[in-house]
Amino acid sequence: MQFQVFSELEYEASFPSTMILNIHAQRNPSQEIVEEKLTLLPELQSEEIVVGENRFLRVQTGELKNFTIVYEATVDVEYELLSAKQIDPLPISEFSPEVIPYLFPSRYCQSDRLSRLAWDLFGNIKRPYDTVMAITDWIYDNVEYMPGTTNSQTSAYDTVTQRTGVCRDFAHLGIALCRALNIPARYFTGYAYQLDPPDFHALFEAFIGGSWIIFDATRLSSPNGLVKIGNGRDAAEAAVSSIFGRVEGKSMTVRCELVPGQDYKPMNRRQLGHKGVSLETVEQA
Amino acid sequence: MQFQVFSELEYEASFPSTMILNIHAQRNPSQEIVEEKLTLLPELQSEEIVVGENRFLRVQTGELKNFTIVYEATVDVEYELLSAKQIDPLPISEFSPEVIPYLFPSRYCQSDRLSRLAWDLFGNIKRPYDTVMAITDWIYDNVEYMPGTTNSQTSAYDTVTQRTGVCRDFAHLGIALCRALNIPARYFTGYAYQLDPPDFHALFEAFIGGSWIIFDATRLSSPNGLVKIGNGRDAAEAAVSSIFGRVEGKSMTVRCELVPGQDYKPMNRRQLGHKGVSLETVEQA
């Protein structure tokens, strides 16, 4: 499926600063960049830096006060539909090394403090796929999506009690509960088709049966309507922008459209039954 | 300098569990393992997994209730003494990609919440090396080393106010303050010569002038008396043991001795002047 993504970010700098932006679509085996274009208005010193599969954009504001960054891309995304058998439980003893760090607590996902709660609520579910489904359902049922009620310091430890938040908070709580149950989980940011209102979106992936499977506790996106920007332990590692200096965001426009001529039907998790959707590896021969 | 390190960890499992231990000395360009030996008593299924340069040991307890893990190694450590020129400030725009994640907040190092405090205290210091020296001095002067006053949930945000802790807490606070000031910093665990009482030790490294330089705010170790076990964003990623299941530690013995016949003089940070000590790269031709 091909999507056309677009983001326009307007900033104002108080003095020369460095920014690290995370707005480029990932290049990975299941996501091909058909074409992309980055425009800096006016011209700014910038550079792409790749950490893992994330493509950060490092920008030097120099003496510029006001500037705008526009990213546009056409991205071909393939997803893999995993059968019930492919999402069979995998013991920790068989996790590949790069998965291990996603078992540990992070800035916004204090899985160590949620351990007992997680086991009480979900500890008797046998298969990890069902566990994560139950976690996302529980979050959807118990946390209210309310913009403006949380901020950049809000963490899963708060959300589990305060029970309001936005996509970022839903994702953090999902990740923390997974890790508390020894299921590796990581933050996912991307462009989401039919997201209303349009914005960057955050959700999470859980490592089940050897694959990273997509879950969205907000139910605002569909797993086959996503263009991945990046992964991270949590939002600390995949923020849209990290600012070193003093730069203020003035406006932001985000869009994700279907390239015309394609037939798109949103996937409904429920209809999938015990099938997982992975954007990670479509490595079959 | 060659050190002989030793650790013996005795555990009791309640049911079949997985453990990830972080007790092996790193293999890296400045640290050569002359010989090492791992003993599991009784025999246990185990496997070394390498994440970055960290060598984790994954152990399956199986049906065993009581077991002991003994690690012994002779390690040849070379450090690099960096001249004042080598630790000249490097702008963020020249940081290599793998350094970027160490600018972000993590579980125990909430640099985002310490930002204003850090700039108030240290913001007017020009050179990052002096900044980190000032940070470690400030921690040493203001935080009291008191075993038993903190626990595994204590973070830099607590320590900055509560002002007591152990090596782990000193390191977390140092890291958080560095990151708040846009200096990449990472957790360091290792064996430390002449540490009293003997134990695993935690300190931190700051990325200055292109090198990872060692700092110990506790002043309990000497930079030329360390054998590195691992690095991580914080203790969440470099814990001595992470347990998935239920396993209880029963006893722990740690030693770090000089291989006889060598002449060792502890390095005093003060006497070094503006020279940094790095254990990372000794890549000169």
Added chain:
Amino acid sequence: MQFQVFSELEYEASFPSTMILNIHAQRNPSQEIVEEKLTLLPELQSEEIVVGENRFLRVQTGELKNFTIVYEATVDVEYELLSAKQIDPLPISEFSPEVIPYLFPSRYCQSDRLSRLAWDLFGNIKRPYDTVMAITDWIYDNVEYMPGTTNSQTSAYDTVTQRTGVCRDFAHLGIALCRALNIPARYFTGYAYQLDPPDFHALFEAFIGGSWIIFDATRLSSPNGLVKIGNGRDAAEAAVSSIFGRVEGKSMTVRCELVPGQDYKPMNRRQLGHKGVSLETVEQA
């Protein structure tokens, strides 16, 4: 019912300090002190200070290093069994002024942060008595009584997620949830008959239908087996000892016995049906 209560507290002071102890049985309309005796070994300057109905003991350690405080009393406690009608909901508009402060959040009972959770869990229960019964049942079912897992900084905001604690933590969580639902609630400390192991006990009272009704989410005490020491917004106001200076507790012995010759049958909340037990006012003619 008459109880014989006893507490012996052994302390060691590092330098001249002031202590405020809260170990005396309250004198109130439903609790008569038949006889009591306070012994300070050796003799110390002390004074009873009454705040509300609490009887604090203020002690000056002077130059003494080691000392022991022994309190013994025979207390006649009358409780009131309130009919279902007496615990009919009372609107906030009819609360008497002295009750108002117990609607507000306090140090360990951050009802403001638990609001949404409380309404989600208990918001659809009609009668406040049933609400508080549901709260205590929920706490009993979801929080594990585990000495050693919490400390003097643990608050309801932690316990609701971490789900372990002791009587103090159970009480704080009960209070916070009540207040979040606009039910005044206060901390209760006392001597408890048949508490095992013997210790000071903490529970809480909720203001329902015009009376303060006793609830114990730990189920370790019986409402007709209590001798009240004090009330407070939370443990901050009713601590066994508050120390101003440096004094360390060395040992503590607590007992609560039935005066012989009486027929005691523990009250079971369940068997009471919709009847509340109040230790506060037995003011009928």
Added chain:
Amino acid sequence: MQFQVFSELEYEASFPSTMILNIHAQRNPSQEIVEEKLTLLPELQSEEIVVGENRFLRVQTGELKNFTIVYEATVDVEYELLSAKQIDPLPISEFSPEVIPYLFPSRYCQSDRLSRLAWDLFGNIKRPYDTVMAITDWIYDNVEYMPGTTNSQTSAYDTVTQRTGVCRDFAHLGIALCRALNIPARYFTGYAYQLDPPDFHALFEAFIGGSWIIFDATRLSSPNGLVKIGNGRDAAEAAVSSIFGRVEGKSMTVRCELVPGQDYKPMNRRQLGHKGVSLETVEQA
């Protein structure tokens, strides 16, 4: 000195709710209400309830959606200027009972967690008056007054590190530091003359030498330009409005003017030297 105070609060209720407002000037020995007028538009059921010296207004919204509450008063305030001798240290052993609760931590003033910090910073100052002066200076120097950076959950434990806030946050931090040093302290809300922009103001009182002395770490008010509304352990007990139900504030206007014909000169703490200003008791014969 006579002041004319005025507040107009406009609300919108979603359903029948109870509000407890704290906008009336206190009646106390040093503050005489010359005249006052409360207007509810439209007419609402309301009632004054007195807790301690605070005069709360309890309002039932009934079926009303929109309503406005207007309070106007002319208040004659006498303050007492205490000589250096009158603010001599008083040992805890001589505190009167009603002062004791103000030694304990509260919702927003976690003095128990700030203890070591407080002793490190201020522990070597001999006289409590100088200690509290040093505390207010330290807060003024280290915390930036920045509306919008904190919210109703922000506490002293946050402010001491995050170092931004408004009058409420400055007061909470002052109180917490005082209590950590065994100096009773309480929250003070009032109308403040020449406050810019006009608003309700929050500051604190410390109990020194037997009197409650006024301190304002924001330096935005003058001790002889205040009309006291209320005291409390912290903002939890002296909030402008506590809402039980769902009511939203729509607008707020606050004024504090001098009754014409008087000669007012703002008191400068510095010029007072070691003299404290108390609004509490002017009970001399």
